Amino acid sequence: MKLLLVEDDDSIAAYVAAGMTQSGHDLDRAADGLTGMELAFTRDYDALVVDRMLPRLDGLSLVRALRAAGRDVPILFLTSVGGVDDRVEGLEAGGDDYLLKPFAFSELLARLNALTRRGPARREDTMLGAGDLTMNLIARSVVRSGQAIDLQPREFRLLEYLLRNKGRLVTRTMLLERVWDFHFDPRTNVVETHISRLRAKVDKPFDREMIRTVRGSGYILEG
Incomplete structure (x- = not known):
């Protein structure tokens, strides 16, 4: 898989990057929402992993912008914002899945595998x-x-x-x-x-x- 991680926490980004490398996947990382949006619009990815609380542009706004532009790449929210209303808001913004921090890398990878098996919307x-x-x-x-x-x-x-x-x-x-x-x-x-x-x-x-x-x-x- 070719993945984009939009995450401002360096330790979490390093953890995910190490796991993806060991699993044979390619990962780009953006540390803020605007950079993430630029990468998502200019490069092709199999899936995006997006934090909600991001500098410069929050994750919800990022995902809404992608969906409004017709980008149908699978998107998983990876965040500590975990109330029911927050999860619903994330899904309604255009997210395909929602995983709370702290998390197990094996679950993150399994969810991404499931999303990419479905493929982008035709x-x-x-x-x-x-x-x-x-x-x-x-x-x-x-x-x-x-x-x-x-x-x-x-x-x-x-x-x-x-x-x-x-x-x-x-x-x-x-x-x-x-x-x-x-x-x-x-x-x-x-x-x-x-x-x-x-x-x-x-x-x-x-x-x-x-x-x-x-x-x-x-x-x-x-x-």
């Missing part, structure tokens, strides 16, 4: 659709039957995940993990509440409902 995947519903991932827009639908960020992520799995059963646990990054059951009705809000925008104004509940199992978005 060009055609910037557009998702089912029936008369389309989603533009670059413009962050949703249209059904020619009518624009205004979604909140979480609703957008929820619909995106349903579209990527159209015709397949999506369980509540799957949604908690992939849309909210919860790897435990928060014992709330957060999924049901957001499904209801999404239906109010995507289904109710139209003749045919697309989001179907499978009682006791989850949801299916039908084309």
Whole structure:
């Protein structure tokens, strides 16, 4: 792998660099966000590892800028900022994974291997659709039957995940993990509440409902 590490902590950077070298991977390092952004825009990488708290340009702004420009390289946040809201914010900014400090190098490498196996998003995947519903991932827009639908960020992520799995059963646990990054059951009705809000925008104004509940199992978005 050819990797870019954007990290201002010299000791962590040296630790990661040593591990990557021993594992046979190439690593570039940027000590601030602006340098990291310049490298990410001018060189090709298999994946980026980005700290959130960076001088000159923070990690969230860096990732948002890359995604806004259509750069689809896999990005893993490596940070000590680890609250649930922080992780959600990082994923919604365009990160693909989130690893907290302190960390084991073996886990970092395993996560990067998983991200790069998936590969960058294919060009055609910037557009998702089912029936008369389309989603533009670059413009962050949703249209059904020619009518624009205004979604909140979480609703957008929820619909995106349903579209990527159209015709397949999506369980509540799957949604908690992939849309909210919860790897435990928060014992709330957060999924049901957001499904209801999404239906109010995507289904109710139209003749045919697309989001179907499978009682006791989850949801299916039908084309």
